[in-house]
Amino acid sequence: MTVSNTEPNLQNNRIEALRTNKLYLTIFLTFLLSSGVFLHAQDIPVKNDTNIPKTEKQEKQEAAKNDTLSVDLKPIASELNERAQDTVKTDSIKPAEETLTDVVEYFGEDYVYLNRKEKKVYMYNNAYIIYEDMRIDAGLIILDYNKNEVYAKGIDSSGVYSQRPVFVQGTNRVEPDSIRYNFNSEKALVFNSRTEQSGFNVISEVTKKVNDSVIYLRNVKFTTSKNIDDPEYYFYTRKAKFIPKKKIVTGLTNMYIADVPTPVGLPFAYFPLSEDRTSGVIIPSFGENNSRGFFFQNGGYYFAINDYLDISLLGDYYTNGSYALRGESSYVMRYKYRGNISARFESLVEGERGFPGYSEGSIYNIRWTHSQDAKSNPNSRFSASVNLGSSRYFTESINQTNNASALVNTLSSSVSYSKTFEGDPQVNLTLAGTHSQNTNTQQISMSLPNLNASVSRIYPFAPSNGAKKGIIQNINFQYSLSAENRILTTDSLFFKPEMFNAAQIGAQHNIPITTNFKVLKYLSASIGANYRETWMLKTTRKRYDQNAFDGDGGIVQDTVPGFDSYRTYNFSTSLGTTLYGLFNFGKDSKIQALRHVVRPSIGYSVNPAFDRYYDEFRIPLTADEAAGEIVEYSRFENTMYGPPSKIFSSSIGLGLSNTFEAKIRDRDSTATEPKKVTLLNNLNFSTAYNLAGDSLNWSAVQFSGSVPVVPKLDLNFSGTLDPYALDNNNRKIDVFNINNGGSLFRLTNANVSVNYSFSSKDFNKRSASRSRTENETFRNGGRPDDLFGEATDIYDGRIYEDETEEEEEARTNVEWYNYSIPWDMRLAYTITYGNERRQNEISSQSIMLSTNLSIAPRWTVGVSSGYDFKNNGVTLTQFRFQRDLESWQMSFNWTPIGSINTAWYFFIGIKSSMLSDIKYEKRRESDKRL
Missing domain, CATH: 2.20.200 (Outer membrane efflux proteins (OEP))
Structure with missing residues (x-):
């Protein structure tokens, strides 16, 4: 191997494996020897001499003359050729395979030094080397061509060890103190490595990489803490086998908290590292209940069927014989639908068999939610x-x-x-x-x-x-x-054959016909009629039977199966308009203008009497007399839609809607327009007059409205005003209340309610946090807020599971001298007044309050409570304490006051879902027998 770069001062170079020149030299010598056999030297012809080619006859004559000197050169040439070929035959020893099969890129910010004698390359300061899918970044990198190894470490300057090596191969990333890597075997020896695998931070003193799928570790720490240098907890083991993205298998393992060993230890440990959901056992929690003995709760198995469906089967068992079974499943198909389903069954045993207070029973609950993406099928x-x-x-x-x-x-x-x-x-x-x-x-x-x-x-x-x-x-x-x-x-007959015996089947057809038009340009008029036809498959018949009820006689009601129907119709018309009133007070006034919007309306409706659908029967006074009381009934009584009305009605309806708005001068001096505010929103009045009635023609006046107090706080009110008076027996009479010495109207009932929600973010104008409406209480049909307390997830107890990294950083990175304390509050107040029969009382009055306060960056306390002014008592009250312990979390919920639910629940465990089974929980259940 040779290095293509001969300049030692270049900073960014590429090394390629080069072929040896022996092969080219052998081919060249073979070519020369072969050419020497077949070619002969030619003399340079004399100038001006003509070289005329000889004929074939002349060549034969000359060959005959020199016959004694002729030599056959073919055998000689063949022998020389064979000898020449023998001397250039390929060497039987095959050349060694190339060590590097790809381009090597390297860089050093301060220098890149090539030592030809040692066959090493030195790269210093922010150096890196790239080979295939492997990359190493470090302060110092040494490339050794003799051993085909690379060595990397950090820079120790003034006692500060910086630019630690970062080894990346594929998707694996390791940050050690130093590393040795061999190009031939692709093995590595890593010292004091730090790596992250599926949420696990692995800190190993010595790591030996055998291949891409097996890594051996010595003196290892496993933790989910984000502070790798000083984790608040970790699991320590001397030896471990690490298979990336699959598992970690260890020997004797012990848990350390704040570098202090705890009694929690195992002879061996298995940590799954699968990035996908996998099936597995759900470890139950255990404890003791005062009335049911020792128990195991929430243990079972989780089935990860595929990426779209999973199933959890859980169960509880108590030593007194009580048990519970639960099955839960979630499914999702992206851009189509999602949902979850759960079924729960519990067999309850109270007390000891044969003793007073012993009881057995069973309860169940089924829940299913399914939602479809609107874009999947409009x-x-x-x-x-x-x-x-x-x-x-x-x-x-x-x-x-x-x-x-x-x-x-x-x-x-x-x-x-x-x-x-x-x-x-x-x-x-x-x-x-x-x-x-x-x-x-x-x-x-x-x-x-x-x-x-x-x-x-x-x-x-x-x-x-x-x-x-x-x-x-x-x-x-x-x-x-x-x-x-x-x-x-009823609940006792649910899912039993008896529940279907009284089933009713029916149908209604409606055909409304309407039209609208303008009257005198400013009045909106409408006219309408409605036709309705009702079908039934069951009707009733009533009769008097003297032999019924053991001969005492009485009214007998028979159910008659079969199709039957009735038809009704009515007519209505209405007239309405909108009036505007504007009162200007001048631009210099604080209130510059008032605006009053009035929407009056009047309507008329006629409902005919359908007495033809009514029948009669007689109840005799004595057994011998035919005369008696006549009872009128409809065969459509006790049916799904009820009977048609047999009373003719002709009534006029009156309505009035009011809205009051104001324009006030804006406090902002830069504002060019006044600010618009609503003083009274939708103050509505409605009543009716029955033209066909012989008494009590006027209906009570219904009123409702809303008064905006401050932003997000509206005071809602409603009530009823009756114009008629009461007699001495508190019964309504056909005399106006004002004519009976009273006021114009009698306030029979009223209701006032206030709902207000605000937080510290409303004052610093920060965006509101995400609302969690899909909670356990909301799915059970309750309120989505926490006015009645927050639901505790007894399966894993996690508090901060939905937080993003940005939310967690904003919550925890708070300076202690910062006086801003996040808080929120929800308030609900309602009062109801009743005076229909001169009782003149407050039938109900209560206030509910819920608040949460972050007293420190990792401490949150909350309380939900209320007070019933009618019964003079505190309503259900819950206290919440939550502590973020970085990698751990702790919560304590206490319900000291409640009708049947006084209890407390304590939980401490690891946040990571992978280690959710490492937890401690304790709770005191409420006495269900009270």
């Missing part, structure tokens, strides 16, 4: 949000610490598929199933399935082009269909 969409199960699940679950979910009173589900058929007119079709469950009364209402179809508006008299004008051209009609199978049942 004309069809499938979605699901399912949350059903036992009404007592969230209050009695042995592995449920979500207090907020226990306060949920309603479980609801919806699965729907919608399809749009483009065209003129457009047709929309929706097929769905719904479920609603009251956890207090344990009543369940299901609609499975239900069908909704509609046809867009059709204007039969509209012009082919141009705007529609006039009452005729604006005539339009629609069509809609609603059909469902409704099931009403």
Whole structure:
């Protein structure tokens, strides 16, 4: 091997393997010897002599004359040729293969020195060498051609070791103190290396790289800490075998915290390093429960089926016989859909068999969410949000610490598929199933399935082009269909055959016809009529049976299967306008102008009486008398949509909407325009007068409105004003309250509510943090905020799992002298007043408060609580303490006050999901029997 560069002072060079010249010399000598046999020397002809070629006859005559001197040269030439070929035969010893098969690039900022005697190249200061997929950066690099090795180390200047080597081969990166690498065997010997593999930081005193797939380590530290020089914790072992991107297998391993060994040790350890999800065992947590004994919780197996689907099977076991099974799965198809499904079952045993207080029971819960990307198919969409199960699940679950979910009173589900058929007119079709469950009364209402179809508006008299004008051209009609199978049942009969016995099936067809037009340019008028047809597959018949009820007689109701229907129709019209009032106070005034927007409206509606759908039967006074009480009923009673109205109504509706706005002088002196603010938003009043009624013709006045107090804080109010008075028995009479010695209206009920959310970021004008609405409580049907407390993830307890590197840096890199303390607060207040029967009382009044405060860069405390002014008591209260321990995290949630959920939960563990099983947790569950 020779070096192509002979100048020792060049800084950036390339070395290539060169072929030896022996091969070219052999070929050249062979060519000369062969040419010497076949060629002969020729004399230079005499000047002016003509060299005439001889004929064949002349050549024969001359050959005959010199016959005694003729020699056959062919054998001699052949022998000489063979001898010549023998002397230039290829050497039987094959030349050595080239050591370097690719270009070597090297660089040194201060100098690159080639020592021909030692056959070494020295590169100094910010040096690097590149060969194939290998690159080494270091302060000093020495390339040895005798051993075909490269040696790299840092620079020791004034006791400071800098420019440590950085060895990169493929996707592997190592930062050692020094390194030796052999080009022939591709083996390396690394001293004090630092590398990162799948979130693991590996610090090894001596590393021997055997090949690309096997690396042996000695005196090794494993940690997920980002501070490699001084990790707050690590696992130490003397020997380890490292297979990149697959696993690390060690011998005796011990955990160190702050360089102090702990009793946590294992005879061997296995650390998986797969970059993809892999199947594996989920290690359970263990502890003791006062009523159920020792337990193992949340243990099972995780199945990583593929990149789009996974399944987790978990279970709990208590020594008193209680157990729980859970299955959870997540799936996703990018740009198409995503979702998750979970099913939970728990068998609960309380007390000891044969002793008082012993009980057995089971609870379950099923949840499923599915969302479709809107771009995957604009004309069809499938979605699901399912949350059903036992009404007592969230209050009695042995592995449920979500207090907020226990306060949920309603479980609801919806699965729907919608399809749009483009065209003129457009047709929309929706097929769905719904479920609603009251956890207090344990009543369940299901609609499975239900069908909704509609046809867009059709204007039969509209012009082919141009705007529609006039009452005729604006005539339009629609069509809609609603059909469902409704099931009403209880929690105890859910999923049993009895729940289907009382199922009701029906359908409604609606055809509204409307038109609108202008009256006197400023009045907007509309006229409409609606036709409705209702179908039923079950009706009822009532009759009086003297022999019923053990001969005592009574009303018997029979269910009659079969198709039946009724038809209804009505008519309505309305008239409205918009009025503007502006009051100017001058540009020098703080309030420069007031604007009042009024939208009055009046309407009239007629609903005919459909008494033909009603029947009668008689209840005799005695068994012998035919006379008696006449009972009127409709066969459509107790059906899905109920019976049509048998009372004729003709009423006039009145409405008034108000908005008050102001223009005020802006505090900013550079502003050229006044600032616009809303003083009163949507102050609405509505009432009606029944023309066909014989008494109590006026309906109560409904009012509602909103008052903006400060940005993001609105005071919402609503109520009812009744114009009629009450008698001594607190019953409404046909006398106006003002004529009975009272005021014009009687305030029968009112409600005021305030919701406010603010934080320190509202004052320093920083962007708000990301909202986490997809939390456990929200999926269970509760509030998305933390007014009832935050849900604790009992599976891994992670707190900071969703933080990005920028968010973590902003949260932790805070100077201690910085007086700014991040905080946030949510406030909700509501009060309800009731006075329908002169009770004149506050029926409910409560305030809820939630706040979080970062008292230090890594400390966060929070509290959620409230007070019930009606019952004079503190509502459910939760205290939260969270500590970021760099690579670890700690949390403590305590619920000291609550109806049934007083408990606490403590967790400390490693943040990394790879080591999520290394944790300690302890909790005290609430007494579910209370």
